Amino acid sequence: MQSKPTTIKEIARILNISPSSVSRGLHDHPSIGAVTREKIKQLAKSLNYEPNNAAILFQKGKTYTIGVILPELSEHFFSTAISAIEDEALKKNYTVIFAQSHDDYEQEVKLVEKMKNQRVDGLLVSISKDTCKFDHFEKLNSFNIPVVFFDRIPPFKNVHYVACSLESATVKAVNYLLKKGHRSIGMINGPTTLYASDERKEGYMQAITFNRLKFDPSLIVNCDLTEKGTIEAANQFLNHKRKPTAIVAFNDYVALFLIKYFKQLNVINDFDVVSYANLPIISYLDHSPVASVEQYPYLQGQKAANILLDLIASPNSENQAFYNTIVESDLVVNEVKE
Amino acid sequence: MQSKPTTIKEIARILNISPSSVSRGLHDHPSIGAVTREKIKQLAKSLNYEPNNAAILFQKGKTYTIGVILPELSEHFFSTAISAIEDEALKKNYTVIFAQSHDDYEQEVKLVEKMKNQRVDGLLVSISKDTCKFDHFEKLNSFNIPVVFFDRIPPFKNVHYVACSLESATVKAVNYLLKKGHRSIGMINGPTTLYASDERKEGYMQAITFNRLKFDPSLIVNCDLTEKGTIEAANQFLNHKRKPTAIVAFNDYVALFLIKYFKQLNVINDFDVVSYANLPIISYLDHSPVASVEQYPYLQGQKAANILLDLIASPNSENQAFYNTIVESDLVVNEVKE
DNA sequence: CGAAATTAATCAAACGTTTGCGTTGTTTTT
DNA sequence: AAAAACAACGCAAACGTTTGATTAATTTCG
The missing domain is CATH 3.40.50.2300 (Response regulator)
Structure with missing residues (x-):
């Protein structure tokens, strides 16, 4: 049962063609003939070939992953927001990893570090109650990892954020x-x-x-x-x-x-x-x-995620404009029922 | 500012030693002398070296990632459970990725597939309301990805699970x-x-x-x-x-x-x-x-995560024993306050 | 008919790290 | 003094995939 996952090399060997052709065939590259392409795809399917994501990510230097750091997942506001984030990320085939600061500044610093090590393509952050310093985010700049804050945002404008007024x-x-x-x-x-x-x-x-x-x-x-x-x-x-x-x-x-x-x-x-x-x-x-x-936690999460995905897609980092998005909050009057 | 992250190769070049020595030095391998080791570590620190996780994961064929599939994150039960999972995973330096089935069977099948493609080291699942078939999980077996179900579990015993009685x-x-x-x-x-x-x-x-x-x-x-x-x-x-x-x-x-x-x-x-x-x-x-x-959602999440991490750590897959953990639930009597 | 353009595929390098094995010198053992 | 042990490091392969450059075979066109 220990079947090692099928690789491109394997397919190439069986078909007596080169791995590069297999790769191109699977991606509908024009320089691969229709017949070979079909042979490749059929064999791939019958062998249950699945691309090795780790290898691709490594090769491309991207992770297709966005990180989310928030204080406490079990609070309804945040679980709703991250639910939205996950939904949006999935649409663009991104994966979400998250971590909780438990409202502790030290922990938050560690998590930012960890996310950077994981080479996330971007980061969404709702800062902890204790956070007054923001150096730990600056590091991300030099690694070209965009950050979008949401809801709990730093008190200055030269960052991307989404928040309620x-x-x-x-x-x-x-x-x-x-x-x-x-x-x-x-x-x-x-x-x-x-x-x-x-x-x-x-x-x-x-x-x-x-x-x-x-x-x-x-x-x-x-x-x-x-x-x-x-x-x-x-x-x-x-x-x-x-x-x-x-x-x-x-x-x-x-x-x-x-x-x-x-x-x-x-x-x-x-x-x-x-x-x-x-x-x-x-x-x-x-x-x-x-x-x-x-x-509107869902809306906030949605907007923050989309802004981040935009930033990731367009690496024109010299554009100095910051997204400062305000979600207008509403007063909901409860019906009197006494 | 576009600083490319420092690599081991870079350090090796500067120090005029081989990359393998740098790698070994950073890992305190005994065959590297104390002086060289210190030189390596110092330079690494001063260059802000961070190991490229994607490369390591790829190399090791492990992802140090566990997947969580659950119906609806914004439900308090699940957000508490996943909060526990994340806490436990972090202790062992694992990362958590998750996705929501929104109680839809088709979606769940897709997500299992996606998790497999991501080559998660293991999977925690709380099945959707609609799920009556379980073929999609069997596939994971042949890839040696252990699965632990929690709370919403399949109606048979030959799987690992944690649930309340x-x-x-x-x-x-x-x-x-x-x-x-x-x-x-x-x-x-x-x-x-x-x-x-x-x-x-x-x-x-x-x-x-x-x-x-x-x-x-x-x-x-x-x-x-x-x-x-x-x-x-x-x-x-x-x-x-x-x-x-x-x-x-x-x-x-x-x-x-x-x-x-x-x-x-x-x-x-x-x-x-x-x-x-x-x-x-x-x-x-x-x-x-x-x-x-x-x-006890936190406890369930905790136990499920630990079981999964155990299974990942010990790949003696021929051991046919299944974890069938029951968390005893308690009746909490609310004080009458009228 | 020969040169140019097109098609279909291959080669080889690269991404960063780890690891088994080999190679030096130097020290210890008998 | 030769053999054995050891310390400190280098070599090279490997992981799976992608991609720019190249080649070979075929077709098109003037």
Whole structure:
């Protein structure tokens, strides 16, 4: 049963022709006659010939592989995004390899190194929470490996990226709450190190000032995104002199913790919660957020993948233009069902 | 900036020694003197030498890559499982490539073919809903590519697999409901083609007969797992002459649809629901299932990956023993919080 | 009919690394 | 002092495929 895979050489030997002719025959090269071509193809089929990919890749110096580095695959947002990436890659016959940074900077650096060693043709990255330095990506430049960031992107423009405009989405969210009549709106924001926290804060402030309201910094609480941190933030709001009547949660997990806590305290009906949608079934909650910011993970993955494949296809690296793609996020209002 | 990566040849040329010595030096081969070795390593480092993986893989005829084929990455169960697989693979310096069948048999066949072409060292598979034939995996045998199935496994023993014992878990679930006093228990089962449906049915029957109750086949309803199908199943129960007071749902999605529907009808308090846990936040629901069968996706992925890596490491293929690993699933009782 | 163009195939190098075997010198053993 | 052992390295083949250059045979055309 140990059948060694058939090779081109083998076919050539049997047919008494040269390996190069076999190779050309299989690729419909014009310089191979129709009869020989057919003989080659038939024998190849009957011997179950399969091209040795490793050899081809080695020969061509390409891997037809794109790497994906992301924080945590089991988060719904990322698994959806990578699902899209895989779908797009498959269309162009690329293979996807991926690895998780588990939100650890050191690990991310190692993985970038590993991907480079694997000689991926390109890299898609969603950076870890801890990542503030970006040297590890610069190395890839000299190896001509294009990088496209998605969703969790570095805070500067001279890279390719696809991301959601959380700022404008936050504006929409706060506007929605203001229109519902809320006058004191709290925000549970993420750590200050996160770019996404800036965006949310910016959006919040824009909406507030645009509506000629006074911005109260104490209504934005930074939080480490754990359950404990969320509860502490919630307590700040409950004891606030201008107790908010609506809260913008950093993400669905925070919203979940918040709603759970408020239900325990039996004050859930005093608040409207708006969140950012990562989790698919959050709308099934009884006291689900009144609205959610949809970040279109599938679309983001799709766009990022296609940009990367474009970059790989056209090695005109001297073109200094950077793809800075913004996926407009939408505010999805949940129907009230009480 | 177009720096071509440094090669062993390059280093050899500069140092005026042979490539083989460089290779051996870098691998601490004893037949290379300490001084030369150090010279080699220093130059390699200063030239940023990175081994060309494609060349190594080609040369060794191994890819250090394992393939994973699963139905749908965005399902929490699978993204958790593959996350575990990646973690285990990384420990042994293997790379993971994956692809989604999207629960389509034809697609699965193609993907197996593609994985074989990629010459993966081994394959982990969770089969699609549609898969009834298994010829496409047999081909891998002759290429000496080991396959380990996980979770969604074929219905026979002469393959390697890791799976949950849904049968015993279902016994536990039904027993739990019986102990709670329920005497008429409905089950929303999956399509009859699915092995998992058999297991659930078996478990149900075992628990019922063991408790010396009469088994009523009309209390098990097969369902296509859509929302519509779930509602139809629910209606059968509502109109049943022995209207059940508890229901075992095929999975969390079904449970979700069911609970939603029951809430609409305002009969949610007439039922206890038990489900199989795929979704992480289902316990946050107000009327969440009273208990869930935990299937340990991370553990399953971990075990499957390790078995596969074992099989790859020991090519004594004449050993006819098959790994048939059962991960005992547990019934997790949710605290009542009403 | 001979030169040019076309067709069909071959040759050989190349991609980067590994590895069995051979070849030097030098040191140790008896 | 000859034989054996060893240390340190080079040679060359091999892995499977692709591709530019070349050759040989055939056809076309002026």
